[in-house]
Amino acid sequence: MLSSVWIVPLVAVALAQIAVIATSVYLHRALSHRALRVHPVAELLFRAVLWLTTGLGRREWVAVHRKHHTFTDRDGDPHSPRLFGFWHVQLFNVYYYMRAAQNRETIETFAPDLPEDWLDRTVFAWGWCGPALGLVGLCVILGVGAGLGAGLGHALLYVFVLAPLIKKFSVGRGEFDPSWLVIRALAVVRLVALARVAATRVPPQRGGAAQSDAATERDEGRARAGSGG
Numbered sequence: 416m417l418s419s420v421w422i423v424p425l426v427a428v429a430l431a432q433i434a435v436i437a438t439s440v441y442l443h444r445a446l447s448h449r450a451l452r453v454h455p456v457a458e459l460l461f462r463a464v465l466w467l468t469t470g471l472g473r474r475e476w477v478a479v480h481r482k483h484h485t486f487t488d489r490d491g492d493p494h495s496p497r498l499f500g501f502w503h504v505q506l507f508n509v510y511y512y513m514r515a516a517q518n519r520e521t522i523e524t525f526a527p528d529l530p531e532d533w534l535d536r537t538v539f540a541w542g543w544c545g546p547a548l549g550l551v552g553l554c555v556i557l558g559v560g561a562g563l564g565a566g567l568g569h570a571l572l573y574v575f576v577l578a579p580l581i582k583k584f585s586v587g588r589g590e591f592d593p594s595w596l597v598i599r600a601l602a603v604v605r606l607v608a609l610a611r612v613a614a615t616r617v618p619p620q621r622g623g624a625a626q627s628d629a630a631t632e633r634d635e636g637r638a639r640a641g642s643g644g
């Protein structure tokens with residue numbers, strides 16, 4: 416049994432990193448901005464990883480993120496540090512996200528291209544079951560104490576440190592985005608490819624057109640260049 420002291424932080428960091436990469440590559444680049452095309456096998460893997468490590472629903476995440484782009488730092492932005500304060504968003508990101516994700520109008524307006532499929536309805540809609548199942552798996556592999564410790568460490572890292580920063584990865588010179596390595600590796604085995612068509616435009620709502628497009632274009636550019644979100 417892997418119960419050494421160092422295994423707990425190591426597994427916690429690894430799980431948080433895996434969750435962040437799945438969020439960045441699949442939810443952000445591939446679905447929200449349509450900058451990548453993902454092979455169905457890789458898509459299933461990303462969805463399963465996200466379900467087990469975060470419980471996030473893809474329609475909700477995409478809708479909230481697109482709404483953020485549409486109203487960046489203005490009234491309507493679900494989680495703007497400028498509007499709500501940096502520490503508020505950093506520490507209470509879950510609250511801001513859940514508030515926006517539970518709004519059906521937000522989902523229907525900003526993710527109309529992502530209808531629920533049978534996997535959403537039968538498996539992934541059970542959001543909390545994913546992390547619970549992942550935690551049981553950790554306890555089986557590492558032992559109960561180490562498994563709970565690694566799961567808690569992963570949750571704290573993802574929720575309070577990494578998730579609020581995902582869309583800001585590698586925006587400055589010299590910064591490194593590990594998602595790019597994953598994209599390159601998956602591209603080599605043809606599990607992802609850069610999209611050839613322009614990214615999906617969400618219909619501008621309530622006067623959010625100009626900033627939305629500009630922000631989205633910057634975002635797509637980074638995604639296509641593989642260096643940011």
Ligand SMILES: [Zn+2]
Nearest residue numbers: 447582634644
């Ligand atoms: Zn984005």
